[in-house]
Amino acid sequence: MAGGKYCYPYTDVLINKYGIQNKELLEKLEIQKVTVKLLGLQVNPERIKYTFDTEHFVTLHWYLFSDIYEWAGRYREENLYKNERVLSGGSVEYADYHDISDKLAELFEKVNNIDWKQTSDLIFNISDFLLELWCIHSFREGNTRTCVAFLWHYLKGRGIDFHLELLKNNPMYVRDSLVMASYDHSEYLRKIISDALKSDDAKTKSILITKSDYRIKKSEYKLFSKKIISKK
Template identity: 30%
Template sequence: MTARFDSWDSYFWEPGGPVLRNLYGLRDGADLSRREYAETAKQQAFIERGAIVIPRTYDAEHLRAIHRALFKNVYEWAGEYRTVGIYKPPLEFAHPDEIGRYLDDVSRLVRGAEWPQLDRMQFAKAAAEVFAHINQAHPFREGNGRVGKLFMQHVSALSGFKLDYNPECTGITTEVWINACALSRPDIGSYRPVPDSLVPVFEHLAVPRHNP
């Protein structure tokens, strides 16, 4: 990544924003949003059907590879960690220096779970803990939700379940998802996420994976 993305303002066309620098040269936020979501939806479809291969290493590089594949045609910094802090009241996400530690924990948690043997509730608890760490890491300047959901779909492939993100089927709306994520974040001064709020979310998202 070019060294110029080293401050909050450097990610934007103009100091203070509001539009992120992008490879399309778009300077209207609505136009960028439409183009970005169309592009990432297309790239995600390629990933899901295997036209883009993401090595399933279940670690930081796995997440970076997903982000790179989704956003490489949108942002110059696709696949690179953010260099700035991100704050959503009342708490901050991980400081840039802490991102690697949280993602090391993600790898440890994925590798430490006996995914094929987990029942639905056990799966929900294990998935919630993994995702809570990803959410707190929030490793990228933009696109963390999309990357995290796709990563968790890859994790679910280790188990007897898959994840259905369709709110009409599960009742897990965007609002429910965002609120559960917010509640999972560490208390002020603490490192460890609190995944309890995400457990019922993943319980609802989990669909038995029927072998052909």
């Protein structure tokens, strides 16, 4: 199976600075590298400037992935199809790669007009911001991790306390909830966003119950999939 221009020939393994051609090994390296980078950013958030624009977003992707990929911090140059279990193997319709720059500019113009500390719809605004940013899928790899980390950094710069660890500790729930939200089922995404905005005591409690609390039941997946298929 060929994975496009970013992959080694006749494979779906991304070309990387280490020359690793084993997908599982590359994924493990990614996790290790990105985890260390995120910890560094949490300790010193000012190492990335709060410009609240596309440069801010792109710089964060470069920061997280530049040790691994030459194209870190650059928009993808091909369209993507990613199999999603929530969609029974189908893919979310991501932005055409020709439109990434314009769509990001439009999104940041919109969100930068929000008074984040005064809005009465904070959970909805944050959920919609994350969803729109994710659906553009600006990069060839690392989109979900970059969007989640950027959301935390963006909100921190706006004076909003957001619990990044809660989303980091539940990556499958976050991805599935984003997929479902892209088809107008936002309740799962809004749940974890709501919990990430709670007081420190509630956040500590949330970390302890993540395995049971942030799991979408198979019956809910099936019901969602049936609704999507019936609309097509």
